[in-house]
Amino acid sequence: MQPWTSTPVPRLPGQGAALRLHDTAAGQVRPTAPGPTARMYVCGITPYDATHLGHAATYLAFDLMHRYWRDAGHDVHYVQNVTDVDDPLLERARRDQDDWVVLGMRETALFREDMESLRVLPPRDFVGAVEAIGEIVEVVGKLLACGAAYRVDDPEHPDIYFDHRAAAHFGSESGYDEETMARLFAERGGDPQRLGKRHPLDPLMWRTAREGEPSWDCELGPGRPGWHVECCAIGLNRLGIGFDLQGGGSDLIFPHHEFSAAHAEALTGEHPMARHYVHTGMIGLNGEKMSKSKGNLVFVSRLRADQVDPMALRLALLSGHYRSDRSWHTATLDEAVTRLGRWRQAVALPAGAPARYVVCRLRARLADDLDTPGALAAVDAWATETLTGPGRDADAPALLSAAVDALLGIVL
Ligand code: ZN
Numbered sequence: 001m002q003p004w005t006s007t008p009v010p011r012l013p014g015q016g017a018a019l020r021l022h023d024t025a026a027g028q029v030r031p032t033a034p035g036p037t038a039r040m041y042v043c044g045i046t047p048y049d050a051t052h053l054g055h056a057a058t059y060l061a062f063d064l065m066h067r068y069w070r071d072a073g074h075d076v077h078y079v080q081n082v083t084d085v086d087d088p089l090l091e092r093a094r095r096d097q098d099d100w101v102v103l104g105m106r107e108t109a110l111f112r113e114d115m116e117s118l119r120v121l122p123p124r125d126f127v128g129a130v131e132a133i134g135e136i137v138e139v140v141g142k143l144l145a146c147g148a149a150y151r152v153d154d155p156e157h158p159d160i161y162f163d164h165r166a167a168a169h170f171g172s173e174s175g176y177d178e179e180t181m182a183r184l185f186a187e188r189g190g191d192p193q194r195l196g197k198r199h200p201l202d203p204l205m206w207r208t209a210r211e212g213e214p215s216w217d218c219e220l221g222p223g224r225p226g227w228h229v230e231c232c233a234i235g236l237n238r239l240g241i242g243f244d245l246q247g248g249g250s251d252l253i254f255p256h257h258e259f260s261a262a263h264a265e266a267l268t269g270e271h272p273m274a275r276h277y278v279h280t281g282m283i284g285l286n287g288e289k290m291s292k293s294k295g296n297l298v299f300v301s302r303l304r305a306d307q308v309d310p311m312a313l314r315l316a317l318l319s320g321h322y323r324s325d326r327s328w329h330t331a332t333l334d335e336a337v338t339r340l341g342r343w344r345q346a347v348a349l350p351a352g353a354p355a356r357y358v359v360c361r362l363r364a365r366l367a368d369d370l371d372t373p374g375a376l377a378a379v380d381a382w383a384t385e386t387l388t389g390p391g392r393d394a395d396a397p398a399l400l401s402a403a404v405d406a407l408l409g410i411v412l
Contacts, residue, residue: 001082001131003122004112007411009070010402013356016363019068021245021370022323024253024277025173029369032244032276038074039243040066041235041274042123043252046083047107048092051114052297053317053328054249054283054290060314060409061280061322061370062247063120067407068366070121080123081234082108084130085214085224087189100214114300117310119409127234129225135233136225137218139267140205144220148266149205152196160206160220162229163198167262169271174254184254189227203259205229228259235273236264246274250325253279281325283317290328298328311410312336318372318408339376340412342383343404347412352386352396359403366407379404 018031032038042062045055069076083089084104093100108128115122129136140160143149148166151158164170176184185201186192192200204226209215215222235243241264246257257277264273282289285296303313316336320326346352358378365374382400401412 001108001126001128003080003124003126004116004120006122007119009067009121010406012071012359012399012403012406014359015072016068016360017367019065019072019367021065021276021278023275024257024279025175025272027175030276032069034069034074034244036075038069038076038245039239040069040076040245040247041079041231041239041243042246043231043248043256044080044082044126045107045111046086046088047104047111048089049107049292049297050299050301051111052283052290052299055111056114056118056300056313057283057317057322058247058249058280059115059120060118060317062278063409064318064322064366064370064372064407065245065247065278066121067409068363068370071363071406077125077239078121078123079125079127079235079238081132081231082126082128083227083230084108084128086129086227090213110301114304117304118300118314119310119411121409125234125238127238129230129234132230132234133216133218133225135237136229137206137216137220139229139233139236139263140220140225143205143263143266146266150198152194154196157208157210158221159204159208159223161194161197161202162205162259162263162266164201164203164259164262165199167265167271169265170262171258172272173258173261173277176254176258181254181258188251188255190255201255203228203255205263228256229263231256232260232263232267232273235260236267241268241270241273243274245276245278247278247280250279250281250323253277280322284325284327286329287327303333308333309337309340311412312340314408314410315340315376319376321373322370339380340410342387343379343410344412346383346386347397347401349386349391349397351391351394352400353382353389353391354393355382355396355399355403358382358400362403362407372408375408379408
């Protein structure tokens with residue numbers, strides 16, 4: 001798929017320390033250590049609905065990691081998938097009597113527009129499940145051949161499942177106990193009751209063709225892929241095993257990332273699939289969980305249509321720490337609009353308070369598990385000093401603008 005258009009990223013003088021991030025598998029914040037090319041995979045959308053604030057907050061957090069690595073001199077190989085064939089998409093298309101392909105294309109196009117307006121740097125590889133069917137079939141075929149995958153004993157629908165016990169490190173990504181895994185598997189699209197599985201937790205890899213559902217002909221028999229194997233195949237084929245970061249919302253910790261990692265381990269004999277598993281918190285609305293079932297989703301495209309400045313939206317979403325579950329209120333956006341106005345006022349002056357130390361402070365706060373509230377406070381302090389004091393440094397406004405653009409993705 002064609003990713004969205006990139007925006008230029010200014011080069012800043014100097015560079016910061018190694019980026020430290022919370023790794024779910026390790027249960028602690030630890031330094032990342034990419035080579036010359038940092039390899040990062042972030043799970044993409046299932047395009048059955050528009051991008052809501054929770055999605056936006058997630059992609060913004062990973063955009064800041066992307067930007068930090070670039071600022072530190074790394075080339076960043078960023079891969080993102082689009083789950084453009086899966087149950088939620090097919091269900092929505094059926095409900096709305098829409099064509100699932102058209103629905104998927106329409107929502108993916110809207111997602112691209114949203115990302116571009118928020119100035120999220122695009123992935124190098126933006127890959128739809130449909131265009132990766134051949135790769136996925138190959139992975140399933142290999143796991144089937146080595147006994148890590150199996151067909152259920154159902155003559156009508158001999159679907160292929162993964163034997164999760166084939167991966168010695170299964171459980172190490174989430175660290176969840178069996179009871180938690182069983183609960184989340186049932187809650188998040190798993191099918192523990194399916195007859196013929198070796199273990200209730202085993203996830204689907206290949207769903208044989210059903211009446212009224214799309215399917216692809218291949219050596220596995222006509223069918224369509226499961227979700228976890230999609231990310232395993234797309235990630236491994238572009239980044240190789242042991243890439244630097246796999247990311248997504250905290251609802252992907254289990255089962256999605258655990259099973260993708262288990263597939264990769266069974267396939268390659270190597271562990272871990274990603275050296276850091278990074279997860280973002282959930283965004284609620286006025287203290288309530290934001291969800292499609294509650295009908296209280298706030299869409300980025302809706303806010304754009306209401307003439308909200310995407311830079312204010314970006315700033316509002318960065319005002320909370322990426323890992324914390326947080327609530328969106330009208331005031332969150334109002335505060336961001338005020339803050340953005342002050343920053344713009346300060347950089348418009350012919351001179352300001354020295355900005356070099358602010359660049360250091362910005363980098364230091366971001367390197368500390370992406371402390372965006374701290375980073376924003378550093379810019380606030382500079383803006384206050386510049387707006388109230390006698391600005392003497394004529395280079396400061398331009399340097400500050402460049403830093404806010406390069407590191408925070410906000411154009412002033
Ligand atoms: Zn994924």
